[in-house]
Amino acid sequence: MTTLAANKPAYDGTTLDLTGKSGSRAVRNMLATILISLCFLIAVIPLAWILWTVVSKGYHLVLDANWWSQSQRGITSRRAGGGAYHAIMGSVIMALTCAAIAVPLGVLGAIYLIEYGKGSKAARAVSFMVDILTGVPSIVAALFVYAVWITMLGQNRIGFAVSLSLVLLMMPVVLRSTEEMLKLVPDELREAAYALGVPKWKTILKVVVPTAFGGIVTGVMLGLARVIGETAPLLILVGYSKVINLNPFEGFMGALPTMINNDRGDMALPSAADRVWSTALTLILLVLALNLIARLIARFSTIKSK
Amino acid sequence: MSDPTSPPSSEPRDAGSTKLDLGPVGHLGDRLFAGLARGSGGLVVAIVAFVGIFLLALAIPALADNEGNFLFSRTWLPGGEHPEFGIAALFYTTLVSSIIAMAVAVPIAVGVALYITYYAPARLARPVAYVVDLLAAVPSIIYGLWGILFFAPVIQPVSGAISDALGWIPVFNEAPGADRGTVFTAGLVLAIMILPVITAISREIFAQTPVTHREGALALGSTKWEMIRMAVLPYGRSGVVSAAMLGLGRALGETVAVMIILSQPNPIAPWTSSIFAGGETFASKIASSAAELDTPAKTGAFIAAGLVLFVVTFIVNSTARLIVARSGPGNRRPRRTKASKQGAAA
Numbered sequence: 001m002t003t004l005a006a007n008k009p010a011y012d013g014t015t016l017d018l019t020g021k022s023g024s025r026a027v028r029n030m031l032a033t034i035l036i037s038l039c040f041l042i043a044v045i046p047l048a049w050i051l052w053t054v055v056s057k058g059y060h061l062v063l064d065a066n067w068w069s070q071s072q073r074g075i076t077s078r079r080a081g082g083g084a085y086h087a088i089m090g091s092v093i094m095a096l097t098c099a100a101i102a103v104p105l106g107v108l109g110a111i112y113l114i115e116y117g118k119g120s121k122a123a124r125a126v127s128f129m130v131d132i133l134t135g136v137p138s139i140v141a142a143l144f145v146y147a148v149w150i151t152m153l154g155q156n157r158i159g160f161a162v163s164l165s166l167v168l169l170m171m172p173v174v175l176r177s178t179e180e181m182l183k184l185v186p187d188e189l190r191e192a193a194y195a196l197g198v199p200k201w202k203t204i205l206k207v208v209v210p211t212a213f214g215g216i217v218t219g220v221m222l223g224l225a226r227v228i229g230e231t232a233p234l235l236i237l238v239g240y241s242k243v244i245n246l247n248p249f250e251g252f253m254g255a256l257p258t259m260i261n262n263d264r265g266d267m268a269l270p271s272a273a274d275r276v277w278s279t280a281l282t283l284i285l286l287v288l289a290l291n292l293i294a295r296l297i298a299r300f301s302t303i304k305s306k
Numbered sequence: 307m308s309d310p311t312s313p314p315s316s317e318p319r320d321a322g323s324t325k326l327d328l329g330p331v332g333h334l335g336d337r338l339f340a341g342l343a344r345g346s347g348g349l350v351v352a353i354v355a356f357v358g359i360f361l362l363a364l365a366i367p368a369l370a371d372n373e374g375n376f377l378f379s380r381t382w383l384p385g386g387e388h389p390e391f392g393i394a395a396l397f398y399t400t401l402v403s404s405i406i407a408m409a410v411a412v413p414i415a416v417g418v419a420l421y422i423t424y425y426a427p428a429r430l431a432r433p434v435a436y437v438v439d440l441l442a443a444v445p446s447i448i449y450g451l452w453g454i455l456f457f458a459p460v461i462q463p464v465s466g467a468i469s470d471a472l473g474w475i476p477v478f479n480e481a482p483g484a485d486r487g488t489v490f491t492a493g494l495v496l497a498i499m500i501l502p503v504i505t506a507i508s509r510e511i512f513a514q515t516p517v518t519h520r521e522g523a524l525a526l527g528s529t530k531w532e533m534i535r536m537a538v539l540p541y542g543r544s545g546v547v548s549a550a551m552l553g554l555g556r557a558l559g560e561t562v563a564v565m566i567i568l569s570q571p572n573p574i575a576p577w578t579s580s581i582f583a584g585g586e587t588f589a590s591k592i593a594s595s596a597a598e599l600d601t602p603a604k605t606g607a608f609i610a611a612g613l614v615l616f617v618v619t620f621i622v623n624s625t626a627r628l629i630v631a632r633s634g635p636g637n638r639r640p641r642r643t644k645a646s647k648q649g650a651a652a
Contacts, residue, residue, distance in 0.1 A: 028529070029530055036421045047438075054448065109347050112347035135552065135622075136354075136357065137615060138561060139592050139612065140361075144361060146609075168357075171350070199333045204339070229446065231593075257445065267455070276451065280445075291440075
């Protein structure tokens with residue numbers, strides 16, 4: 001005891017002041033609080049700035065009914081008028097075509113990871129590759145489809161090629177969120193179904209997937225929100241068309257991002273600038289709507305585990 | 307279903323790993339469905355492999371014809387009789403813009419994550435997190451437009467001040483005749499774009515700091531900041547590192563925003579290492595040259611550049627995942643231990 005006491009440095013009054021009144025520590029704490037709160041403000045400023053810019057410059061065309069019902073056919077960037085119908089439909093069609101391929105693949109992949117391959121080496125490999133796929137830049141996905149679809153197969157640049165490249169971007173999102181939801185489905189439900197003699201595949205389709213349905217739809221919405229704003233695949237896999245084209249398998253197609261891209265060279269002209277910002281606003285509204293729906297579904301359909 | 311006489315569980319498939327494989331194996335539906343699920347899983351692996359293979363297959367002929375040095379040359383003339391292209395300049399701009407983005411975004415993202423987990427009032431934490439997530443919902447082409455038209459003019463004096471103060475370092479040198487579309491501006495916009503990714507992951511990990519660690523620190527009399535420095539930050543370090551790597555992966559591959567912001571350098575002007583000059587990244591070069599993808603030779607050159615980008619992002623992203631897998635946090639979801647225990651017993 002005596003040696004311990006001897007080894008102990010003399011109490012210098014600052015290292016262990018528990019009264020909470022110590023100057024430098026309190027100041028440092030306050031400084032950290034201010035800095036950390038400041039970080040949040042810094043993060044919010046660009047968001048507010050962007051939203052303000054887009055809304056204030058783009059709202060009046062969006063409020064016009066023609067915006068939602070007409071195309072840009074025959075309208076040069078010098079002239080005002082026309083609408084974004086062709087681009088909205090193009091974006092939606094390409095995204096839905098993509099979803100038609102990506103959703104089944106993603107959901108089945110998640111079912112494999114959770115129900116069939118759980119913990120196995122193969123499942124871990126798949127899971128790792130999903131992570132990699134999540135990080136693949138959209139331009140690389142687009143180049144890959146370009147290499148296969150156009151260079152090797154000799155096909156044309158069409159909307160469907162864009163959808164194919166978007167599948168690479170959407171599938172991992174759907175797969176991950178489905179996986180998370182399937183994890184939450186209580187084992188008791190599966191056990192009960194098995195005990196009643198229901199085969200495994202029917203248990204998955206009729207019990208597990210319906211239980212997780214809300215979460216799966218949320219994932220689909222988030223996936224759609226991700227792909228609908230993608231521009232890079234549109235630039236190299238399909239040309240921009242001002243005319244309404246609802247067929248993704250033939251001809252060029254309008255889309256909101258490429259509509260912005262088409263007019264942004266003439267931003268000096270008021271008519272083109274108006275169109276650019278209104279298109280941007282339309283795109284943001286679309287993405288936000290998808291996000292909002294996803295949040296709402298997620299809120300009202302969380303699995304109550306235990 | 308129609309065959310009740312099938313021998314019950316004649317083949318105990320990979321015992322231990324499946325937790326509840328009770329169904330008789332003979333069902334056609336079961337086999338079909340399992341096959342579909344396995345196929346989708348396999349397809350994911352195949353796709354990633356295919357991306358690499360196909361890009362490689364198309365890049366090799368172009369690389370074989372390349373008369374320049376692919377890795378160390380800056381010229382980009384893939385067409386014509388004597389194709390000559392190298393990625394040195396692309397690599398430099400990609401890397402430097404991403405480094406700027408990381409340097410700005412990581413500290414702010416960590417701050418925001420701390421704010422959400424430990425500083426914001428409990429009722430505000432959720433909406434605040436949602437607001438930051440909204441940054442990820444803005445399409446990148448809009449970031450590009452806003453960046454060059456509104457953000458760049460505001461940031462111009464800042465870059466002027468930096469080059470005045472640190473101009474003796476070549477990287478901060480004021481580039482002659484540079485306009486607003488600089489690598490510096492692009493890096494800052496990238497920082498905003500990757501902020502939500504880093505914040506979301508850091509937030510999740512900070513929130514998982516064990517209550518005992520935090521209360522222990524507080525019980526020893528530490529202030530809130532000291533608690534964060536001693537308990538939260540060390541616990542979340544590896545998670546933050548991997549979050550930053552994922553953000554880096556995003557920044558390296560970001561295409562359209564960078565393409566709109568960066569002004570393309572004059573091909574005959576001497577190259578400059580300054581961050582206050584224009585430039586081209588892998589992704590922006592490929593996207594802005596969409597119209598040039600006409601001959602196989604030219605396409606091959608761009609695909610070779612895309613392959614390099616794919617390999618770099620692959621390395622960055624898999625490193626991030628490995629860090630997470632190795633060190634736990636971020637992956638720390640309560641695992642169902644029942645199955646693994648049974649497996650050990652069997």
